Structures are given as structure tokens and as C-alpha cells.
Amino acid sequence: MLTAVSLPSVRGKLTAEAPLAPLVWFKAGGAAQWLFEPQDADDLSAFLRGLDPAVPVMALGLGSNLIVRDGGVPGVVVRLGKAFARVTAVDPLTLDCGGGASGILVSSTARDAGIAGLEFLRSIPGTVGGFVRMNGGAYGGEVKDILVDCDVVLRSGERVTLPVGDLHYTYRHSELPQGAIVIGARFRGRPGEPAAIQAEMDRISASREASQPLRSKTGGSTFKNPPGHKAWELVDRAGCRGLTLGGAQVSEKHTNFLINTGDATSAEIEALGEEVRRRVRDQSGVELEWEIQRVGTK
Numbered sequence: 001m002l003t004a005v006s007l008p009s010v011r012g013k014l015t016a017e018a019p020l021a022p023l024v025w026f027k028a029g030g031a032a033q034w035l036f037e038p039q040d041a042d043d044l045s046a047f048l049r050g051l052d053p054a055v056p057v058m059a060l061g062l063g064s065n066l067i068v069r070d071g072g073v074p075g076v077v078v079r080l081g082k083a084f085a086r087v088t089a090v091d092p093l094t095l096d097c098g099g100g101a102s103g104i105l106v107s108s109t110a111r112d113a114g115i116a117g118l119e120f121l122r123s124i125p126g127t128v129g130g131f132v133r134m135n136g137g138a139y140g141g142e143v144k145d146i147l148v149d150c151d152v153v154l155r156s157g158e159r160v161t162l163p164v165g166d167l168h169y170t171y172r173h174s175e176l177p178q179g180a181i182v183i184g185a186r187f188r189g190r191p192g193e194p195a196a197i198q199a200e201m202d203r204i205s206a207s208r209e210a211s212q213p214l215r216s217k218t219g220g221s222t223f224k225n226p227p228g229h230k231a232w233e234l235v236d237r238a239g240c241r242g243l244t245l246g247g248a249q250v251s252e253k254h255t256n257f258l259i260n261t262g263d264a265t266s267a268e269i270e271a272l273g274e275e276v277r278r279r280v281r282d283q284s285g286v287e288l289e290w291e292i293q294r295v296g297t298k
Contacts, residue, residue, distance in 0.1 A: 008050030012039040012081075020068045020077065023060065025125070027217045029068030029266040030296060032077035040083050041153065041183050048181075049157025051076065057155055058295060059181045061127035062102065065134070065220045070266045071297030078181055080129065089113045093190065094148065099129035099183040103136075106187065107201060116192025118146055119200040123208050125220060129182035135169045139204050144169040148186035155179030172224055172291055213251045217260035222273055223288040231288060232256040235276055238283040245272040258292075270294055 007014065018035035021027050038044035048057065056075030060066075084100030087109040095115065097106050103121035106128065110118040120141030124131060131143045132150050147164045154160060154177055167174040176182070208214060223231040235241070235255040243250045247264030250272065251257040258269055277288045 006052060007034065008047050010036065010038065010047050011043045013037040017072075018077070020060070020063070020073065023079070024063030024066050024068055024219075025217060026063075026067060026219050026260050026264075026266065026269060028070075028260055028264055028269060030070050030072030032073045034076045036076050036078050037081050038078065038083075041151075041159065044078065044153050044181065044183065045157045045159055047157070048153060048155060051157075053155070057179045057181070059129055059133075061100070061130040062125060064125040065130065065292050067219060067266050067270055067292055067294040069270070069294065069296035069298050073296040080127070080181075080183065084129075084183055085127075089115075090186065094186055094188045097128045097185050097187060099127065099132075099151075099181070099185070101128045102126070103128075103131065110187075110189055111194050111197040111201065114192055114194055114197075115189035116197050116200075117141070117189035118187055119197060119204060122201045123204045128185050132167075132182045132185050133174055133176050134172050135167075135174055137172075139207070142169075143187075146187045146189060148188050150182050150186070151184035152176070152180045152182055159183075211254055213253045213257050213259060216251070216257075218251065218257050219269075219292045221256050221291050222258050223256055223277075224291045226286050226288065229286060234280045234284055234286055234288065238276070238279040240276045240279055243272065243276065245275060248272040250276060266296075267298060 015035045018032045020032050021029050058077050060077050060079045080100035084098040086098045087101050088096050090096045103124045107118050107122040120139045123138045124136045135143050149161050149163045151161050225231050232255045240250045241255050242252045246268035247261050248268040249259045249261050251259050280288050
């Protein structure tokens with residue numbers, strides 16, 4: 001275990017044994033051994049530079065696409081706060097976005113600036129750091145289509161700017177260095193009329209509301225869409241709609257969503273996901289891959 005003596009001094013907030021369940025959408029899971037909320041980028045760099053390289057570090061955004069296992073997360077969980085949530089226009093088509101900025105803030109700022117092509121970010125419940133790491137996408141758009149470059153603090157504490165080509169994006173995956181934390185990114189769109197951009201955002205919002213269990217304790221899309229298939233259709237065909245395990249359930253509204261119906265443990269949620277994978281494999285021969293990240297110890 002880490003002790004306070006082994007940690008570098010910080011200007012931000014450092015909390016021992018910090019419960020993570022309140023910070024993630026599933027509202028389940030254990031604690032972070034240490035939760036660090038840096039005051040700014042310099043604070044984060046200095047902390048990581050002074051931290052024992054053997055200590056694991058993980059970034060936490062809005063906690064929307066994440067299962068925190070019940071045993072908690074060893075090492076340090078870094079959560080970017082308001083200092084990292086700013087979005088500003090740097091030219092007529094480009095936004096400079098902090099790693100802690102939400103998709104709603106980015107897309108709304110783009111609308112106000114007459115920048116089209118970023119509307120899909122309105123539908124992703126997360127932050128810029130997570131979008132960049134996972135090549136977030138929805139409704140025909142992906143981060144790889146709009147990213148110019150990103151600012152990253154490496155596990156060593158070094159700050160670097162990586163162009164989009166260095167991330168080697170594939171579907172819901174990047175080659176961002178292990179332990180690196182995205183603190184900013186530049187997104188570039190195309191000229192558009194604010195009214196038309198708002199109309200597209202409204203269309204996306206209405207579609208999400210109609211098809212997804214947005215008012216439930218969920219984690220977003222559970223499995224990646226396999227080539228040539230839609231994950232929800234495979235899950236539905238395997239008879240998993242409404243399937244339960246303890247307090248966890250496959251959503252009846254959208255079968256690629258798992259739900260905490262009240263007091264589910266993370267173990268139940270993850271086990272339900274594995275049961276769905278097994279049933280899909282048996283029924284269709286397709287191996288579903290998790291899209292939701294699962295972190296920590298069981």
C-alpha cells in the first residue's frame with residue numbers, strides 16, 4: 001500500500017481511500033487507493049514526475065463507460081476538474097478543449113462558433129480525455145475525424161503534444177501511451193450555420209432519448225459492434241433482453257446497455273456481461289468484445 005510519505009506534495013486535492021461509486025454512472029464499485037484532483041497541468045506534471053514509477057495511474061472522466069470492480073483501484077486515480085474543462089475557439093474552424101470538458105460543452109461551443117461536424121459529441125456521455133483515448137464516436141462521427149492533436153502528460157510527468165497520426169486510431173481504440181493523461185485537444189470541424197447545427201444536435205438527443213435507457217444507472221454501450229454486426233442485435237437474438245443477475249440487468253430498451261437496477265455489485269454487472277458474451281457466442285459464433293472499461297481488483 002502507498003503511504004502519505006511516499007506521495008509528492010500537491011497544490012490540488014489528494015484523498016486516500018476515496019469511494020469511486022458516486023463518481024461513475026453504474027454507482028457501484030470500490031474505492032481508489034488515492035484520488036488526485038490536480039489544480040492545473042503543472043500540478044499534475046510535478047506529481048507524476050515525483051511519483052514512484054511503479055505506482056499505477058489511471059485517469060477518470062465522467063465515469064460513464066466504466067466498471068470499477070468491488071475491490072477498488074490500486075495506485076492513483078486522476079480526476080480532472082474545472083481547470084481542465086475550458087473550451088475556446090482558436091480559429092474559425094478549430095476548438096481548443098480541456099481534457100475535462102464534456103461532450104455537451106464542446107458541441108455547444110462549436111454550435112455558437114458556427115463549426116459543424118462536432119454534433120455527435122453531444123451524444124457521448126464523457127469528457128475530452130476519454131473521447132481521445134477511446135476514439136469515441138456515435139451517429140456517424142468519430143474523434144479520429146475531427147482531432148488535430150492532443151496535449152498529454154506522460155506517466156513520467158513529461159508534457160507532449162501528439163498529432164492524430166501518432167495515436168493510430170482503430171475502432172474504439174488508440175495507442176495512447178500507458179498511464180498517459182490527456183489534458184487537452186484541438187478539434188477541427190467545417191463551416192456551418194448555428195441553427196442547422198442545433199437542429200442536428202436536437203435530432204441526436206431525441207434519438208438517444210427514444211432508444212437508450214438514459215435515466216438508469218448504466219455504463220453506456222457495453223460491447224463493441226463486431227465487423228458486419230450490431231452488438232445489440234446479437235444480444236437480442238441470443239435471448240438476453242431483460243436478462244438479470246442479482247441487481248444487474250440487460251436493458252429491455254436497448255440490449256447493448258447493462259443496468260444497475262438498484263444495489264448491483266460491480267461483480268454482478270461484469271458477470272452478467274460475461275454471460276451475455278457466452279450466450280451470443282453459443283447462438284451466433286460471434287465473440288463480443290467489451291467496450292466498457294473494467295478496472296481495479298475483484
